[in-house]
Amino acid sequence: MTLTSIRVIAFGMIAEKIKTNQLDLEYMPDTEVLLGYLYQQYPDLQHTKFSIALNKKMVIGKTFIPLGAEVALLPPFSGG
Amino acid sequence: MDRFERQYILPGFGKDAQQKLQEAKVLVIGAGGLGSPASLYLAAAGVGTIGIMDGDMVSISNLNRQVLFGEGDLGLNKAETAAHFLKSKYFDIKINCIPEFITTDNIISILSQYDLIIDGSDNFPTRYLVNDACVLLGIPLVFGAVYQNEGQVAILNGTGPNSINYRDIFPDPPTAYEIPNCSETGVLGVLPGIIGTLQAAEAIKYITGYGSTLVDKMLFYNILTHQSYVMELSKNPGSEIGLPLSIEALEATDYAVVCGNGDTVDWEEAFGMLAKSPNGILIDVREPDEFPKLKGYAFQSVPLDLIEENQHHWINSELILLFCQSGIRSLKAVKMLERYFPGKKIHSISGGIEASDSPNNS
Numbered sequence: 001m002t003l004t005s006i007r008v009i010a011f012g013m014i015a016e017k018i019k020t021n022q023l024d025l026e027y028m029p030d031t032e033v034l035l036g037y038l039y040q041q042y043p044d045l046q047h048t049k050f051s052i053a054l055n056k057k058m059v060i061g062k063t064f065i066p067l068g069a070e071v072a073l074l075p076p077f078s079g080g
Numbered sequence: 081m082d083r084f085e086r087q088y089i090l091p092g093f094g095k096d097a098q099q100k101l102q103e104a105k106v107l108v109i110g111a112g113g114l115g116s117p118a119s120l121y122l123a124a125a126g127v128g129t130i131g132i133m134d135g136d137m138v139s140i141s142n143l144n145r146q147v148l149f150g151e152g153d154l155g156l157n158k159a160e161t162a163a164h165f166l167k168s169k170y171f172d173i174k175i176n177c178i179p180e181f182i183t184t185d186n187i188i189s190i191l192s193q194y195d196l197i198i199d200g201s202d203n204f205p206t207r208y209l210v211n212d213a214c215v216l217l218g219i220p221l222v223f224g225a226v227y228q229n230e231g232q233v234a235i236l237n238g239t240g241p242n243s244i245n246y247r248d249i250f251p252d253p254p255t256a257y258e259i260p261n262c263s264e265t266g267v268l269g270v271l272p273g274i275i276g277t278l279q280a281a282e283a284i285k286y287i288t289g290y291g292s293t294l295v296d297k298m299l300f301y302n303i304l305t306h307q308s309y310v311m312e313l314s315k316n317p318g319s320e321i322g323l324p325l326s327i328e329a330l331e332a333t334d335y336a337v338v339c340g341n342g343d344t345v346d347w348e349e350a351f352g353m354l355a356k357s358p359n360g361i362l363i364d365v366r367e368p369d370e371f372p373k374l375k376g377y378a379f380q381s382v383p384l385d386l387i388e389e390n391q392h393h394w395i396n397s398e399l400i401l402l403f404c405q406s407g408i409r410s411l412k413a414v415k416m417l418e419r420y421f422p423g424k425k426i427h428s429i430s431g432g433i434e435a436s437d438s439p440n441n442s
Contacts, residue, residue, distance in 0.1 A: 077227035077232050080112050
């Protein structure tokens with residue numbers, strides 16, 4: 001990974017849908033652009049709810065992504 | 081020397097912390113894969129009052145992870161069996177046995193007797209109900225859940241009013257068929273063992289103030305890689321829309337509908353509907369090699385993947401009832417068939433063949 005890219009890490013069902021638990025992508029300026037890209041590449045994601053963390057802090061709505069950031073896609077689990 | 085010496089000699093723990101545990105009242109909701117290890121360690125650590133709540137019965141497929149139970153306990157209520165076992169181990173703590181499922185009718189009176197709740201349930205309607213009640217009652221909640229090879233742990237509602245709660249993280253309840261549970265996807269028994277033990281550890285640390293906790297944080301753990309990830313949680317202003325404003329509003333909420341499970345019926349309702357509907361049909365949507373088969377009733381066998389291509393067979397059936405192993409694939413089948421037959425009565429049988437009221441279990 002370089003400073004001009006972003007790293008996406010995925011958990012649970014999201015990792016299954018994007019078929020990996022880590023993706024390095026070209027830089028994208030904010031979480032909405034990133035989600036648009038992910039929904040286009042992996043249409044199945046549109047039917048799954050998940051929370052987003054930027055550098056390990058949960059973010060809500062459109063959020064600026066700093067260079068070299070790590071974005072995590074975190075779905076809910078229900079099993080017990 | 082007493083049975084707690086090894087923990088109160090820990091630097092920073094001490095007899096004060098032990099006294100806090102002795103005075104604490106903790107409720108474990110669900111004596112399953114998470115509740116088994118959690119309640120074992122809470123009892124061993126000397127939590128003075130432990131409530132164990134579960135309306136389910138022990139079945140053979142539980143035993144790889146629900147380590148409170150053994151083969152001699154099959155068919156027995158989980159809360160009663162767990163309470164009996166813990167009482168036989170320790171005489172200095174109080175164990176309250178609540179052999180019921182949590183519902184909007186009983187949740188307020190039960191939760192209000194405790195200082196801290198451990199959620200060891202296995203479905204979203206219960207998880208949202210428990211979260212909402214903890215918010216309204218101001219009780220901290222140690223959340224834990226698993227999916228395949230991963231688990232989550234967090235302490236929610238742990239800092240008083242305006243604490244972070246589950247709806248801040250996941251404001252829109254997912255449906256059961258969106259995120260399957262253990263009985264659908266399988267689980268190594270040791271994973272809920274680890275996650276339930278982490279829930280007990282967080283409860284003990286929260287009660288005693290020992291160490292730093294997962295208050296307002298969520299830990300993700302993967303048993304295959306041992307990778308862990310801790311996310312710092314944030315308050316989500318949009319989350320309050322879904323939260324009941326009062327206890328009365330919570331009691332009037334149908335959490336099954338909130339979580340998209342309004343299309344389900346139980347086995348008794350299903351057979352009642354079939355008796356009144358001469359051309360109603362019952363369909364097993366599992367693969368042909370899945371067992372046990374339903375005993376004593378006529379049914380068709382059409383795996384989920386073939387439901388859509390077979391839908392034309394059921395045009396004239398006024399009632400379609402679907403079941404599978406635990407009620408998740410059959411709910412997917414309901415969604416598929418509803419697109420072809422809007423207005424037809426199509427239901428998934430809740431809990432599937434594994435449900436305690438299924439003809440195979442009763």
